[in-house]
Amino acid sequence: MATIQAVIVDPDGTFRNTEIESSLGSFQAVVGGYIEAVIGKVATIYVNEEGLLRALPPNPLATSFAQFILGRNVILVGTALILGPPDDVGNDTDVRPAVVDYFKEN
Numbered sequence: 677m678a679t680i681q682a683v684i685v686d687p688d689g690t691f692r693n694t695e696i697e698s699s700l701g702s703f704q705a706v707v708g709g710y711i712e713a714v715i716g717k718v719a720t721i722y723v724n725e726e727g728l729l730r731a732l733p734p735n736p737l738a739t740s741f742a743q744f745i746l747g748r749n750v751i752l753v754g755t756a757l758i759l760g761p762p763d764d765v766g767n768d769t770d771v772r773p774a775v776v777d778y779f780k781e782n
Contacts, residue, residue, distance in 0.1 A: 677697050677698065677699055678697075678698045679695045679696060679697055679698055680695065680696060680697075680698040680759060680768055680769070680770055681693070681694075681695055681759075681760075681770035681771050682694055682695070682696050682706075682757055682758060682759050682770075682771050683757075683758040683771050683775060683776060683779055684706055684755060684756070684757055684758070685735060685737050685738040685741075685755065685756040685758065685779070686735070686755050687732070687733040687734060687735045687736075687753070687754060687755065689736065689737050691737065691779045693771070693776050693779075696757075698768060703722050703757055706722070706755060706757045707722055707723055707724040707727075707754060707755050707756070707757055708724050708732075708754060708755065709724045709725065709726055709727075709730075710724065710725040710726060711723070711724070711725060711757075712724070712725035712727075714742055714746070714750065714752070715761065715762065716742070716745035716746050716761065717745065717761060718745050718760075718761060718772060718774070718775060719741075719745055719758050719759065719760060719761060719771065719772065719775050720758070720759045720760065720761055720762060720768060721738065721741070721742055721752065721756050721757070721758050722756070722757040722758075722759070723735075723738075723752050723753065723754055723755075723756050723757075724753070724754040724755070727752075727753040727754040728753060730754075732753040732754035733753060733754065734751065734752075734753050735752045735753055735754060735755070735756055737779070737782065738752045738756035738758070739751055739752045740782070741758070741775075741778060741779070741782075744778075758771055758775060759771050760772050760775075
């Protein structure tokens, strides 16, 4: 199976730049359930679709990043999986180096 470069951001503010299997099952394992995509021009952020219903902890670092790239107010909870934006046919892409730098600097 193919792999993809990603940033994983935990609710406690820790993050890691990593390579994971590029599959639905792998994405679901990271967020702990069904995935919901928050798509911006520079990144796609996957979170647990039922995060609010399951009262997952807020993720301030991922929320700040989402607000930065979207230019609007959002609240993310639980672990966030950050990839690059979709390609021309909608496939996930590697996280961009500038996104990795954002997390290293914040």
